[in-house]
Amino acid sequence: MTNAPDTMTTDTQWQGPDSGPPAPAVQYSSVLGSSAAVTATPGSIVRGRTPRRSAILLFGAVLPIALLAAWWGIAASGVVPAYRLPSPAAVWEAGVDLAATGQLAQYSAISTQRVILGFLAGSAIGLVLGSIVGLSRWASAFLAPTIGGFRAVPSLAWVPLLILYIGINEDSKVTLIAVGALFPVYTTVAGALRHVDPQLVELGRAYGLRRWTLLMRVQLPAVIPTIVSGLRLALAQAWLFLVAAELIASSMGLGFLLIDSQNNGRLDRIFLAIIVLAILGKTTDALIGLLERYLLRRWG
Numbered sequence: 001m002t003n004a005p006d007t008m009t010t011d012t013q014w015q016g017p018d019s020g021p022p023a024p025a026v027q028y029s030s031v032l033g034s035s036a037a038v039t040a041t042p043g044s045i046v047r048g049r050t051p052r053r054s055a056i057l058l059f060g061a062v063l064p065i066a067l068l069a070a071w072w073g074i075a076a077s078g079v080v081p082a083y084r085l086p087s088p089a090a091v092w093e094a095g096v097d098l099a100a101t102g103q104l105a106q107y108s109a110i111s112t113q114r115v116i117l118g119f120l121a122g123s124a125i126g127l128v129l130g131s132i133v134g135l136s137r138w139a140s141a142f143l144a145p146t147i148g149g150f151r152a153v154p155s156l157a158w159v160p161l162l163i164l165y166i167g168i169n170e171d172s173k174v175t176l177i178a179v180g181a182l183f184p185v186y187t188t189v190a191g192a193l194r195h196v197d198p199q200l201v202e203l204g205r206a207y208g209l210r211r212w213t214l215l216m217r218v219q220l221p222a223v224i225p226t227i228v229s230g231l232r233l234a235l236a237q238a239w240l241f242l243v244a245a246e247l248i249a250s251s252m253g254l255g256f257l258l259i260d261s262q263n264n265g266r267l268d269r270i271f272l273a274i275i276v277l278a279i280l281g282k283t284t285d286a287l288i289g290l291l292e293r294y295l296l297r298r299w300g
Contacts, residue, residue: 110252114246118178155180158179184234
């Protein structure tokens, strides 16, 4: 009895004169640097139709435009008095006045600088602590209860201590923001590293990776989406803690603009400060999104 020839041992297979050239091999790389060639025919990959970026942006702008139109309509109708709800035009004029004096740009730059410094410091510390707690049961048993207690302390509770120990200066404000950014990164990294696939870790050890190299080349790349989510939460916390710091002990910044406008009855400037904070927060969050794309291309 004659055995049938084995057609799976060759890279390509003859499909007749009309089949065309063989399908190219697609190369896929893993986090460990190994690669595997996979041959796929043009009909074997089904690509869904994805919406264009411009359509997504336009769709995301529908709700803000609707809110702006509703705000404009309510203010113009007189249902709510102007001293309780300034019109968009009044808020725009307040922004133009502050921009003409240079205060708007100065306050925005100072607040953004404080947030970036505090966010970078807090995220770095949170990443280190989260890695230690997530990879070591002994470190988790020793550190996790204490860090969890500190995490439960409200942001304003730190302000008196920071003023007494550090003083009313930039260091106290950046420290408070760093405290706010620390805990989201710590929590997400520690939880994610506890649930890394053990087989992936064993594969890394089989390649000769140990401790620091294993963490940087296998474990952290495996939890990049979770880390980015933690960074986004940390950035939001940084903006929240910024306002807490500037509301109490500051002479410049968007938080100071809020409290100063409240004391002077300038509701239009209060709305302006809130809108600027929203724009800056969304812009910095978009930068985190770009970082996520780069990390996923690099290690995803």
